Amino acid sequence: MSPPNESDEKPEIKSHGGLGESTRRTFLSRLGMAGLMASAGSISPALGERSGKEQSLLSESKDAIPVTLRVNGKKYDLRIDPRTTLLDCVREHLHLTGSKKGCDHGQCGACTVQINGRRVNSCLCFAAMYQNDDITTIEGLGQPENLHAMQAAFVAHDAYQCGYCTSGQIMSAVALLKEPCGPDDAEVKEFMSGNICRCGAYQNIVSAIQSVRQNAKTQKPA
Amino acid sequence: MKTFELTRAHDNTQAVSAAANATTAQQGAEIRFIAGGTTLIDLMKLNVETPQKLIDVNHLPLGKIDNLPDGGLTIGAMVRNSDLAYHPVVRKNYAVLSEAILSGASAQLRNMATTAGNLLQRTRCMYFRDTATPCNKREPGSGCAAITGVNRSLAILGTSEHCIATNPSDMNVALAALEATIHIRGTKGERSVPIGDFHLVPGDTPHRETVLEPGDLITNVTLPPPAPGNRSLYLKLRDRASYEFALASAAIVVTVANGRMTRARIALGGVGTKPWRSTEAERELTDQLATPAVFQKAADAALRDAKPQSQNGFKVELAKRCLVHALKLATQNA
Numbered sequence: 001m002s003p004p005n006e007s008d009e010k011p012e013i014k015s016h017g018g019l020g021e022s023t024r025r026t027f028l029s030r031l032g033m034a035g036l037m038a039s040a041g042s043i044s045p046a047l048g049e050r051s052g053k054e055q056s057l058l059s060e061s062k063d064a065i066p067v068t069l070r071v072n073g074k075k076y077d078l079r080i081d082p083r084t085t086l087l088d089c090v091r092e093h094l095h096l097t098g099s100k101k102g103c104d105h106g107q108c109g110a111c112t113v114q115i116n117g118r119r120v121n122s123c124l125c126f127a128a129m130y131q132n133d134d135i136t137t138i139e140g141l142g143q144p145e146n147l148h149a150m151q152a153a154f155v156a157h158d159a160y161q162c163g164y165c166t167s168g169q170i171m172s173a174v175a176l177l178k179e180p181c182g183p184d185d186a187e188v189k190e191f192m193s194g195n196i197c198r199c200g201a202y203q204n205i206v207s208a209i210q211s212v213r214q215n216a217k218t219q220k221p222a
Numbered sequence: 223m224k225t226f227e228l229t230r231a232h233d234n235t236q237a238v239s240a241a242a243n244a245t246t247a248q249q250g251a252e253i254r255f256i257a258g259g260t261t262l263i264d265l266m267k268l269n270v271e272t273p274q275k276l277i278d279v280n281h282l283p284l285g286k287i288d289n290l291p292d293g294g295l296t297i298g299a300m301v302r303n304s305d306l307a308y309h310p311v312v313r314k315n316y317a318v319l320s321e322a323i324l325s326g327a328s329a330q331l332r333n334m335a336t337t338a339g340n341l342l343q344r345t346r347c348m349y350f351r352d353t354a355t356p357c358n359k360r361e362p363g364s365g366c367a368a369i370t371g372v373n374r375s376l377a378i379l380g381t382s383e384h385c386i387a388t389n390p391s392d393m394n395v396a397l398a399a400l401e402a403t404i405h406i407r408g409t410k411g412e413r414s415v416p417i418g419d420f421h422l423v424p425g426d427t428p429h430r431e432t433v434l435e436p437g438d439l440i441t442n443v444t445l446p447p448p449a450p451g452n453r454s455l456y457l458k459l460r461d462r463a464s465y466e467f468a469l470a471s472a473a474i475v476v477t478v479a480n481g482r483m484t485r486a487r488i489a490l491g492g493v494g495t496k497p498w499r500s501t502e503a504e505r506e507l508t509d510q511l512a513t514p515a516v517f518q519k520a521a522d523a524a525l526r527d528a529k530p531q532s533q534n535g536f537k538v539e540l541a542k543r544c545l546v547h548a549l550k551l552a553t554q555n556a
Contacts, residue, residue, distance in 0.1 A: 063225050065228070081225070082225070082226060082227070082228040082276075083223050083225060083226070085263070104267065105264050105267065106260055106264060106330075106331060109328065109330060112330055118304075118333045119329060119330050119333060120330050120333055120334050121260075121330045121331065121334070124258075124259050124260050124263045124264060124331075124334065125259060125263075125334075126228065126256075126259065126263065126276075128228055129228070129256070129259075129278050129280065172329065172330065175329070176329070179329065180308060189464070190463075190464050191329055192329075193328055193329075193463075193464035193465040194327070194328020194329055194330045194331065194465060195328075
């Protein structure tokens with residue numbers, strides 16, 4: 001039997017509402033802009049320049065240094081303050097907002113990314129120290145139209161409620177596939193203990209991970 | 223976070239000379255080496271560490287684990303905790319070290335944290351981490367808020383009237399039981415320090431935690447050859463099943479022959495101001511039969527000098543039971 005067509009299982013994620021390509025973030029910022037326009041019409045002409053101005057404020061700290069990063073296979077030449085963590089860098093400078101800031105102290109795992117294939121807490125990395133490294137964020141793992149098997153499994157197993165910790169959970173889970181993690185659920189829980197889920201979706205997170213591991217095993221030639 | 227200058231050291235000599243300009247290698251150092259960053263960046267965000275200059279040492283050639291001619295092992299300062307814990311020789315000959323490391327932090331943090339960095343891990347005492355409160359370790363002479371405050375997780379061994387902060391590392395406890403040696407390169411050349419002498423008890427200078435001087439760079443850690451026929455293990459007791467610091471832990475390296483313990487090395491974690499080697503317990507065990515009564519005598523000896531605070535009296539009994547149970551596990555079916 002041939003494996004099922006992957007696209008058959010993919011959830012459809014489409015933009016709605018006639019605003020063109022829409023994500024939760026752009027949708028929310030449009031809401032914000034709409035609110036501003038409604039309450040203060042006089043400042044609306046400046047809004048078009050907003051993101052450009054924000055960008056220059058962020059990148060032109062007096063202590064900024066030139067930094068070249070390779071994120072999701074793409075090279076970025078930046079000028080950033082050395083205090084910029086990798087998390088803040090990908091979110092605020094590269095606008096890759098999938099990685100989330102939870103505790104900002106390496107205690108929750110929401111910021112988990114991979115550096116050279118190993119999972120790390122990006123909130124405890126200074127971006128300038130990771131030039132010449134291969135950095136992968138959730139955006140580099142898969143896209144709505146082409147999900148990574150782990151992303152698809154999280155959808156299929158309902159492995160989240162609010163979704164805030166999910167990208168960190170998935171980045172950890174994908175790294176776990178290459179780590180010496182034993183077959184049992186208890187072992188998966190131990191390996192995933194650096195990712196906190198306040199909604200408590202743990203059982204479904206473990207199910208999602210185990211299903212990907214099981215599929216990988218059965219798809220290997222005998 | 224205070225701003226800083228970031229530089230990268232390309233060789234050990236460059237690293238040592240760049241750091242030698244600091245006035246201290248202890249709390250308040252203006253120049254810091256940065257490796258995994260898991261402690262340092264955390265504390266910089268809290269303004270507990272405010273270095274003016276960071277020297278990135280991640281690219282120094284200190285990332286290897288090698289067998290030594292005498293049968294021991296040398297571990298480079300930059301070896302990541304996960305690589306050390308999963309190294310086949312460590313798993314086989316120094317199981318206590320592998321187990322200790324894997325019982326600490328999370329998979330992400332272990333991928334980042336280094337051997338030398340873990341040796342220098344700072345306390346989790348909440349008053350040390352909070353610049354709004356007095357702390358003799360963070361600000362000498364300001365007082366200790368923990369002694370009259372929330373001290374449930376703090377130390378009962380090696381404390382002073384100035385500081386009761388616990389050394390939080392699991393790796394260090396295993397290294398103490400394995401009698402590791404720390405190798406340091408400094409402005410006056412190279413030197414070696416046994417792990418028992420590397421960390422300092424607080425006394426009246428809690429801001430001095432190690433013997434390190436300005437410019438000192440830890441290059442590697444060596445382990446002696448494994449004692450023939452030894453069994454080793456790490457038992458950690460904590461509030462959560464994972465991703466939590468120890469309330470009490472025990473590292474055991476013991477050799478049993480004909481039911482008798484011919485050699486024992488014991489260290490405790492979660493209860494001391496430094497990784498707590500207990501030669502008192504070792505004396506009670508050596509050449510004795512491996513029985514519960516002997517284990518209890520060793521545990522009583524290890525905790526004889528314990529000074530509990532207002533909220534952590536339970537740690538005395540917990541540490542004893544931890545040690546007794548660890549000894550039982552390490553010697554059963556031997």
